Amino acid sequence: MNKKVVVIGGGVAGMQTALTLSELGLTPVIIEKEASTGGKLCKWHKLFPTLTPASEVLDGLRRRVSEAGIEVMTGRTVGRITDSGVELEDGTALACDATAVCTGFDIFDATLKEEYGYGMYDNVFTTVDLEEMFNRGEVRMVNGEKPRRVAFLHCVGSRDEKVNQRHCSRVCCITGVKQAMEVKQMIPDAEVFNFYMDMRMFGPGYEEMYRQAQYEYNIQFIRGRISEASQTIDRRVQIKAEDTLVGRPLKMTVDMLVLIVGMKAGASNERLGGCCGVDLYPSGFVRPADQFLRNVCSGSERVFYAGTVSAPKNVGESINEGIAAAYKISRYLNR
Amino acid sequence: MKYYDHFVLPFLIGAIVLFAVVLYKYVRWFWLLPPEDKRTFRRGIFTRKTFGAVGEVFSESLLHRRIFRANPLLGYMHMSLAFGWFLLIVVGWMETSYFMRWGFAPIHTHIFFKYFFSGVQNEPYYAAGYAFAMDFLLLFVLSGVALAWFKRVRSRAMGMRRTTRHTAGDRVALSALWFIFPARLVAESTTSGIYGNGSFLTGSVGRALSAGLGPGGLAAFEPYAWWFYSIVLAVFFIAMPFSRYMHIFTEIPLIFMRRYGLHSGDKQKSYDHFQIEACSRCGICIDPCQLQRDAGVDSVQSVYFLRDRRYGRLTEAVADNCLMCGRCEQACPVGIELNALRLNARDDMRNGAAEGRYDYVKGADRSAGEGRVGYFAGCMTLLTPRILDAMRRIFEASGEAVWWADKDGGVCCGRPLKLSGEVDAAAKMMDYNKGLFARHGITTLVTSCPICLKVFREDYGLQEMGIRVLHHSEYMLGLIREGRLRLKPGATVYTYHDPCELGRGCGIYDEPRELISGVGRLVEVAENRERAFCCGGSVANTALDDDGQRAISRGLGTALRATGAEAVVTACPLCKKSIVRGTPQPVYDLAEVVAGSLA
Numbered sequence: 001m002n003k004k005v006v007v008i009g010g011g012v013a014g015m016q017t018a019l020t021l022s023e024l025g026l027t028p029v030i031i032e033k034e035a036s037t038g039g040k041l042c043k044w045h046k047l048f049p050t051l052t053p054a055s056e057v058l059d060g061l062r063r064r065v066s067e068a069g070i071e072v073m074t075g076r077t078v079g080r081i082t083d084s085g086v087e088l089e090d091g092t093a094l095a096c097d098a099t100a101v102c103t104g105f106d107i108f109d110a111t112l113k114e115e116y117g118y119g120m121y122d123n124v125f126t127t128v129d130l131e132e133m134f135n136r137g138e139v140r141m142v143n144g145e146k147p148r149r150v151a152f153l154h155c156v157g158s159r160d161e162k163v164n165q166r167h168c169s170r171v172c173c174i175t176g177v178k179q180a181m182e183v184k185q186m187i188p189d190a191e192v193f194n195f196y197m198d199m200r201m202f203g204p205g206y207e208e209m210y211r212q213a214q215y216e217y218n219i220q221f222i223r224g225r226i227s228e229a230s231q232t233i234d235r236r237v238q239i240k241a242e243d244t245l246v247g248r249p250l251k252m253t254v255d256m257l258v259l260i261v262g263m264k265a266g267a268s269n270e271r272l273g274g275c276c277g278v279d280l281y282p283s284g285f286v287r288p289a290d291q292f293l294r295n296v297c298s299g300s301e302r303v304f305y306a307g308t309v310s311a312p313k314n315v316g317e318s319i320n321e322g323i324a325a326a327y328k329i330s331r332y333l334n335r
Numbered sequence: 336m337k338y339y340d341h342f343v344l345p346f347l348i349g350a351i352v353l354f355a356v357v358l359y360k361y362v363r364w365f366w367l368l369p370p371e372d373k374r375t376f377r378r379g380i381f382t383r384k385t386f387g388a389v390g391e392v393f394s395e396s397l398l399h400r401r402i403f404r405a406n407p408l409l410g411y412m413h414m415s416l417a418f419g420w421f422l423l424i425v426v427g428w429m430e431t432s433y434f435m436r437w438g439f440a441p442i443h444t445h446i447f448f449k450y451f452f453s454g455v456q457n458e459p460y461y462a463a464g465y466a467f468a469m470d471f472l473l474l475f476v477l478s479g480v481a482l483a484w485f486k487r488v489r490s491r492a493m494g495m496r497r498t499t500r501h502t503a504g505d506r507v508a509l510s511a512l513w514f515i516f517p518a519r520l521v522a523e524s525t526t527s528g529i530y531g532n533g534s535f536l537t538g539s540v541g542r543a544l545s546a547g548l549g550p551g552g553l554a555a556f557e558p559y560a561w562w563f564y565s566i567v568l569a570v571f572f573i574a575m576p577f578s579r580y581m582h583i584f585t586e587i588p589l590i591f592m593r594r595y596g597l598h599s600g601d602k603q604k605s606y607d608h609f610q611i612e613a614c615s616r617c618g619i620c621i622d623p624c625q626l627q628r629d630a631g632v633d634s635v636q637s638v639y640f641l642r643d644r645r646y647g648r649l650t651e652a653v654a655d656n657c658l659m660c661g662r663c664e665q666a667c668p669v670g671i672e673l674n675a676l677r678l679n680a681r682d683d684m685r686n687g688a689a690e691g692r693y694d695y696v697k698g699a700d701r702s703a704g705e706g707r708v709g710y711f712a713g714c715m716t717l718l719t720p721r722i723l724d725a726m727r728r729i730f731e732a733s734g735e736a737v738w739w740a741d742k743d744g745g746v747c748c749g750r751p752l753k754l755s756g757e758v759d760a761a762a763k764m765m766d767y768n769k770g771l772f773a774r775h776g777i778t779t780l781v782t783s784c785p786i787c788l789k790v791f792r793e794d795y796g797l798q799e800m801g802i803r804v805l806h807h808s809e810y811m812l813g814l815i816r817e818g819r820l821r822l823k824p825g826a827t828v829y830t831y832h833d834p835c836e837l838g839r840g841c842g843i844y845d846e847p848r849e850l851i852s853g854v855g856r857l858v859e860v861a862e863n864r865e866r867a868f869c870c871g872g873s874v875a876n877t878a879l880d881d882d883g884q885r886a887i888s889r890g891l892g893t894a895l896r897a898t899g900a901e902a903v904v905t906a907c908p909l910c911k912k913s914i915v916r917g918t919p920q921p922v923y924d925l926a927e928v929v930a931g932s933l934a
Contacts, residue, residue, distance in 0.1 A: 112915060115718040161881035164916055228717055240744070282882075 002027055003097040003333045006086050008078050008272075011039025012315055013307025014102035015061040016322025017329075021100075022068040024330040029096070030070060031086070033077040037062060039104055045134035047315060048171075048178040049205035057315065078268075081276045081303060098302045098329045101272065101286065102322070105263040105308040108157025108165065116156065116259055121231040123147075124257045126156075127172070130179055139186050139256075143235065146187055147255035151239060152176045153226050154196040158262030167283050169262035169312045173200045176260045177213045184217045193220045193254070195241055203314060222250075229257060263312040276300045286310050296325040304329055338451045342562045343443040349569030350442065356576040357584055360608075367605035372597050379595025388594040396586050397421055401668040405619065406494030412486065413617075415479030417583070423472045430465040446568070449523040449537070450561055453530050463534065470536035473523075476516050483513065497627065499618035499638050501579075508574035514567040522560040528553050579642075582615035586669060589613045599675040601758050603683050610671045614641045620663035620673070625869055629890035630883035632656060637663045637673045644680055652878060654680050658887075659754060659875030661839035665865050681756025693760060696767045701743040702775065706736030709777035709802075711768075711791075713748060713784035715908035717741070722783055722908055725930035729811060732933050733819040738775050746771075750790035754875040761790075769795055772802060783807040783926055785837035785907045786874065792841065806837060808846040808906050811929050815853070821934035827855040829928070830900035832891070832914060833867035834907035847906045847925050854932040858898045868894060870905075872913030885916055892917030904928050 003026050007018045010032030018028035030037065044054035065072065079089040085096040110118035110126050118124045122142040125133075133139045141147050154176050158169040173196070180192045199221070201207040213219045224242040232238050237257045242249050265284025273280045277300025279287045286309050289297040296305050306325035307318040368376070379385070394400045397418040403410025424445075431445035434452055444451055455462055482493075490498045501509065520540065527533025528541030529550070545553050575581060589609045597606050616638050626632040635656040643649040657677055664673040710730070716722050723742070730737045749764035772780065780802050782788050791797060791804045798804070805813070814820035829851050837843050844864050851857045862868055871887030895903050895918050903918065905911055906925045914922045923931075 114721060114912070117720055120721060120724070162912070162916075164885060166881070228720075230720060 004029065004095070005098045005100060005329055005333075006031060006078075006094055006096040007100045007102055008086065009039065009102035009104055009307075009309075010034075010037035010072060010074070011102060011104050011307065011318070012041055012057065012061060013104065013309075013318040013322045013325075014039070014100070015065050016319045017100045017102055017306045017326050018070050018322075019061070019064055019068060020323045020326030021329060022070055024326060026326075026330060026333060028070055028100075029094070030065070030072045031076050031078055031088070031094075032072060032074045035074055037065070037072060037074070040107070041315065043128060043131055043135075045131045046178070046182070048174045049203065049209040051178070079271070081272055081278060083276065097333055098304065100304045100306055100325050100329060101278070101298070101309050102306045102325075103266045103268050103272070103309045105285075105312065106266050108163075108169075108261040108264045110156055110259045110261050112163050113156055113160075113259070115228045116153065116226065116257065117229050117231065117237070118259055121229065121237055121257075122235045123237055123255060124229065124259065126259045126261045127175055127179060128261065130183075130258055134179075134182060134186075139183055141235075141255055145255075147183075147190060148187075149191045149252075149254045150180075150183055150193070150256045150258065151226070151237075151252070151254040152180055152192070152194045152258045152260055154194065154199075154260045155225065156259040156261050157264060159197070165262060165264065165283075167285075167312065168200065170200065170202065171312060171314050172260045172262055173198075174203065174206045174209065177206075177210050177219075179258065179260075180219045181209075181213050181217050184219065191220070192217075193222055193252075195222050195224060195226050195239075197223065197225055203316075224250075226257075263308060266309060269309065277303050294328075296321055296328050301332060338441060338444045340447075340450070340561070342558065342565045343447060344565075345562075345569035346443055346446060346565040346572075349572030353572040353575055357581075360576065360581075360612075361588065364605050364608045369604055372604070372606055375596050376592060379591075382595075384594045385591070388591040391590045391594065392587050395590065395668075396583075399668070401670075402617075402619070405666070405668065408482065409486075409493045409495070412479050412482040412493070415475050416483070419472055419476035419479060423469065423476065426465070426468050426472060430469065433461070433465070447561065447565075449526050449533075453526050453532075455532065466532070466534040466537075470534040470538075473516065473520060474536055477520065480513055480516050495618065495622060497618065497621045497633075499616045499621065501616070502642070504574060505578050505616065508571060508578040508580050511567050511571035511574060512580070515564070515571060518560070518564040518567050522557075522564040525553055525557045525560045529557060579614070579616040581612045582669070585609060585613040586615075589669070593670070599672045599679060601679055601682060601753070603679045607676060607679070610676060611641050611645045613669050614638065614645075614671060615669065616642060617668065619666050619668055623662040623666045623866075625660070625662070625871070625887045625890060626656065626658065626879070626883070629871075629886040630879065631886075632879070632883065637667070637671075637677075640673075640677060640680075641671070644676070649680060649684075651684055654684060655755075655876065656878035657876055658835070658869045658871070658873040658879070660835040660869035660873060662835075662866070662869070665839060678754065678756070681754075682758045683756075685756035686758050686760075693763045696746045696763065699744070699746055699767075700771060700774075701745065702738060702740050702771065703742060704736070704738040706738045707777055708735055708779045708781060709738045709740050709772060709775065710742075711740040711745075711748070711780060711782045711784075711787055712742060713782060713787040713908070715786070715912070716783050717744075719908040719911055719924065722911070722924040722926050725924065725926035726783060726807065728930040728933065729814070729820065729926060732930075733814045735814075735819075738777055740768075740771065740775075740780075748784075748787040748790050749794070750786045751874045753790065753794070755877055765790070765795055769797075769800070772797065773800060777802060779803045779805060779810075781805050781807055781810045783906075783908065783924065785834045785840060785843075786909065789836050789840045806841065806843055806846070806906070808837075808843060808850060808925055811926070812846045812850055815850075820929075822853050822929065822932045823934045824853065825855045825932055827902060828858055828900045829855045829902050829904045830858050830860055830895055830898040831863075832860070832870065832895065832903055832905040832910055833864055834905060834910045835867070835869050835873065837906055838867055839865060843906075847904070850925055850929055851904055854928055858900050860894050860898055862894060870907075870910040870913035871917070872909050874909065884913070888913050888917030890917070895920060 005028045007014045007028050007030045010030045018030050021028040038058050041054050077089040078086045085094045087093050157165050201210050224244040226239045226241045229239045236253050238253045240251050277298040281287050288295040304325045306321040399413040402413050427445045431448050486493045523537045524540035527537040528545035533541050620637040624636045635653045746767050747764050749761035752761035788806045868891045871884040903920050903922045
């Protein structure tokens with residue numbers, strides 16, 4: 001036996017795929033481009049809707065990966081998938097019996113929505129920046145003061161054709177709710193506004209959390225996207241929006257504007273796509289062989305997918321796909 | 336009856352129908368011209384413009400100089416057909432008149448000269464000279480017909496990747512046209528073969544036919560040959576005023592009227608007929624169209640738009656699906672005002688009373704500042720605040736006192752509404768803004784948006800109000816020349832994208848280039864200036880979906896990347912937003928690059 005499987009990407013999906021493969025008696029190798037495993041979750045503070053610390057999930061996965069003796073190559077990037085394995089960017093060829101693509105997603109670059117002034121105005125942040133603040137234990141404006149009024153803007157880089165992002169990133173609605181609540185927990189007297197076009201509470205406990213945010217935390221949800229933002233003389237952010245439920249334009253000045261950035265297809269998909277059965281959707285995410293019975297399979301019998309490489313997913317779904325992909329791989333290798 | 340045979344009847348009927356229809360059309364169109372157009376026309380007749388028009392008719396309607404410049408082979412094809420046929424008529428008429436001792440000849444006599452003057456021998460010398468000249472001219476035209484056939488098969492060799500898809504009526508006229516000259520060759524050669532005359536072409540073909548069919552066979556064949564020639568002429572003449580070939584005559588009055596100063600405008604009017612029917616459907620407008628090239632849209636190009644409008648079957652789907660980039664207008668060999676015609680068609684289809692819709696504009700003055708120089712950001716610059724911030728720094732560095740017309744929100748310049756055909760609603764915006772400018776007493780209006788610039792210059796009448804309108808590229812260059820702004824030269828390699836509304840729209844090409852050369856090194860895109868691509872984001876196209884826009888941005892992106900430049904500079908906030916979707920290179924507005932290099 002002792003068949004080798006290359007797992008590209010060491011995020012939650014990649015680690016779970018490798019763990020299950022190992023349980024099934026195969027030999028996985030994780031290739032991670034960063035210095036350590038964990039992927040996007042490394043930057044996250046707490047997870048919705050249970051507010052479980054991200055580190056709890058990550059530590060569990062990492063510990064089991066290390067206990068299973070799974071080989072992890074960090075700081076290495078896969079250049080392309082070949083018929084016999086993968087080729088690293090430095091040219092090293094790695095032969096294997098099957099490949100699992102678990103390369104995840106990229107975070108949407110908020111500077112592309114220039115009208116919101118990210119990277120230009122002092123107090124415009126993204127959800128990722130805010131998680132870092134949570135990790136540091138305090139939410140502060142650039143001048144070090146506590147914000148008294150915070151606006152969150154949903155769907156930045158999601159459902160937005162103008163920046164080539166037609167899809168819904170799914171998890172950002174609940175992320176916005178979660179972060180709004182966390183801000184209120186840290187600064188109870190702050191006013192918090194969430195500007196949204198739809199609230200898509202698809203997961204267990206999400207809708208409850210959304211109601212809790214309104215009833216218990218008094219967070220204001222305003223249906224209407226912000227059209228533009230500008231910086232005031234005192235470095236606060238003036239926003240213009242329309243409250244589409246009352247049909248009125250509104251203008252307000254906030255201390256902090258948080259852009260809830262969406263999930264963009266991984267830049268590496270373009271590089272890995274086009275050969276060995278790796279086909280891309282127009283959105284840039286990989287297209288599974290079919291969406292029902294073979295949703296972790298590619299066009300090639302030896303290449304498999306798990307996690308957000310194929311579509312935006314939450315952590316739990318990504319972990320489930322890791323298990324599913326591992327079972328499909330094992331079925332393929334034990335024919 | 337002398338010089339008569341029954342076979343001339345089809346030709347005569349065809350010619351009469353042709354002239355009756357053409358005359359009816361022209362008289363009607365002239366009659367319906369608005370009084371001011373009639374006045375302009377009358378005032379132009381006895382001026383030097385008439386000589387210019389005659390010259391242009393010769394060089395364009397006959398020689399097709401502009402098509403020559405686009406592609407010599409294509410030019411030769413059009414010239415041999417137009418100029419060759421013209422000379423055949425003129426020389427044929429002279430030849431007939433000569434042999435008639437300058438007596439009256441009915442129109443068909445010189446068309447069928449060879450038949451009626453079959454006994455003319457190749458002596459004396461002038462007879463041989465005429466025969467030679469007519470054969471030579473026929474060969475000249477036939478070479479054009481051969482090229483036209485060749486173009487059907489291999490259009491690329493003639494510089495055209497795509498050619499027009501023709502209507503059934505056009506195909507009938509086209510087939511008749513292709514048959515006219517071979518039919519003439521056969522008919523004339525048959526008669527020459529019977530009488531043993533004819534010059535190098537008809538004479539030799541006649542001898543060959545005679546050898547093949549025998550003298551008896553040839554004599555029996557002769558009437559059929561002439562009947563056939565007369566019938567194809569008739570078919571072509573009758574189809575002509577209803578088909579694309581109406582352009583043959585219509586280009587002539589169009590040239591005169593254009594020289595006298597007539598233009599198509601915001602509203603449809605009778606002059607439009609002359610422009611629309613001067614379109615030969617040559618299809619030269621198809622290749623420059625990026626909708627065709629990148630987005631696979633192949634039924635909306637100017638040739639199809641004009642055709643649909645002419646036959647009264649224009650749909651909004653066709654009228655609206657156009658970027659108004661002006662690349663086709665730039666390429667049109669007839670010089671038709673394609674954008675103006677498209678715009679006034681949209682106006683005709685869509686413009687409606689906008690009662691109450693724009694009442695909110697009253698009292699919307701949120702301007703700030705006291706300066707005599709007004710800055711109008713426009714909606715797109717408000718959505719690209721880096722440009723706005725760069726302008727602020729430039730105004731500060733030059734010590735300019737600015738009146739910020741719309742920094743905190745204002746009323747639209749009106750151009751997007753006008754582009755969508757809502758001319759009356761656009762007028763409301765324009766009236767509001769004009770009042771605003773007048774109230775604040777500005778003497779110069781600067782805008783960083785070419786879309787606003789074009790409407791400020793063309794429709795606002797600001798010059799009459801004593802307000803100079805400048806694009807920020809012109810304004811910044813002016814500051815540098817006056818020594819009020821100093822820039823540090825740099826080593827960055829930039830390429831420049833000409834925005835449609837700024838370049839083809841307002842004729843501003845050099846100012847942005849001079850500014851970029853002052854702060855870095857400029858490398859040009861292969862298709863630049865008048866031939867520059869559109870970014871795909873045009874507000875003029877309300878029909879194209881996002882995928883189509885993106886496909887066009889990508890097409891442009893390929894050209895921008897091919898320059899090897901580190902960054903792209905443009906001078907339009909809308910272009911800036913669109914180009915980002917098509918290339919990974921960073922994209923800046925001119926103002927950002929200038930503000931980033933302030934000394």
